[in-house]
Amino acid sequence: MMNAVPVARVDVERNRRILLDAAAGALAHDPDATLGDVARRAGLARATLYRHFSSRESLLDALRDDAVECAKEVVAGAQVGDGTALEALRRVVAGIVSLGARFRPLLLEGAAQDPEFLRRREEAFMPVAVIVQRGQRAGEVKAEISVRWVVAALMALLAAAVRMDASLSEEEVVELVFGTLSLGIQGTHSTQN
Template identity: 40%
Template sequence: MSPTGHLRADAERNMRAIIDAAIVLLAAEPEASMERVATAAGVGRATVYRHFASREHLVRAILDQALQDARDAVIGSRPDDGTPVEALKRAVQAILKVADRYRLVRQIPRDDVELRQRAEEVGAPLTAIVGRGQRSGDFRSDLQPRWCASALGALIQAVTVALIDGEVRERDACRLVVSTFVDGIAAPAPTG
């Protein structure tokens, strides 16, 4: 490997270590300093600032990683397999695993067009599951699929906060989200 390649690999490892340490540290101590992040990552403060000019840049990198991981998790949950409800359960379980790692992430800044686009990529498979459920008659068809996926995202965020606060047990989280969501968009039982 060339010296440049070695330096690039070291820089990449440092950046990964900084992000990983910041994810854990900032979830526990949201106001932790960049110096504390450096210590947790096992690098110098100057190294942190070389990769991230400010705390805002570091938090944005974490948001970016969270969205990538969430997108990968949803796609990996096989959203096209099984019934819409089964697909929804798998997608929610996958997202909850990611959400647990990224407790720091609460909201994407409105003016960050790139991160908002990434969030759309996470939501697209969920919107597709809802649309499939509407076409199959499992879910109400009078609600926009995208609105339903946004509501699902809000439920996931709410249960993540409840998990952090100890109000919900991990084993109950997916069931709470899916049952609340599905009961809210279930197609009405036929009358007569």
């Protein structure tokens, strides 16, 4: 009987994760997907969905929170102190691009107009500022460019890539975003082509 509570909690967390993943996929495929569509895609009953999310807005709020947390994890896991600054930036780009489907519904639903989402997204990208500063000290990144500008440009390029249609492969999107960014910020001591 003592195991009943932890097992139930694990099931609740598992179902929540399944629902968030299903919602990201369903809304990326069809921005007008209903909560019923999300429940079907998750393979769970509508009642289970409603126990977690009482409305479409509560589901979108949870997706925003989840996307920011995923972005934080990706940026933190990009080994921002390893290699050159440009190599670290490329790892950040690759990690965020891999989350593209998770961000697409949010951008289509207007998250880019939500000040709280924007604040939290900027906070998630704070380690990128450290990368840029390191790159400026090493001469890899132009010193005359504002660190804040580089971070904002990166976020804008990533948002544009997420909004694009899916005709490009993930690797092509990484190269497009990173190539565009790096061409504009490379300093005289850069080793990147």
